Amino acid sequence: MNAAKFFGYKFLGRDEDSNMILNINGEERKYKLLNVIEFTSARKRMTVIVKTEDGKIRVMCKGADSIIIPLLRKNQTIVEKTTQYLDQYAKEGLRTLLIVEKEVDEEFYN
DSSP states (O other): OHHHHHTTEEEEEEOTTOOEEEEETTEEEEEEEEEEEOOOTTTOEEEEEEEETTSOEEEEEEEOHHHHGGGSOSSOHHHHHHHHHHHHHHHTTOOOOEEEEEEEOHHHHO
16 A cells, blocks of 8 residues: 555545545546456455546556566566565565556457
């Protein structure tokens, strides 16, 4: 929650159609919640699928680094750097979650 706030994300609530309303860096945005795949101890992650106001479908997932990192595209500099930070946080006894996002087309979603 602190990271979201730090990066300018604030959950404002839901409207009468159950759309999620967020304030992102001072701009109000609406997301239609399409699906939720709840966290389980077996999956070690939670996934939500939303449709943005401009019709894009986004899959967002948060979970343990040991589960998320193997699912990412290989050979990304950001993954290597992130892993270094995760190792540092673990040495300090801190728990972490990763958040990833991917845009998918309507056909893939269906």
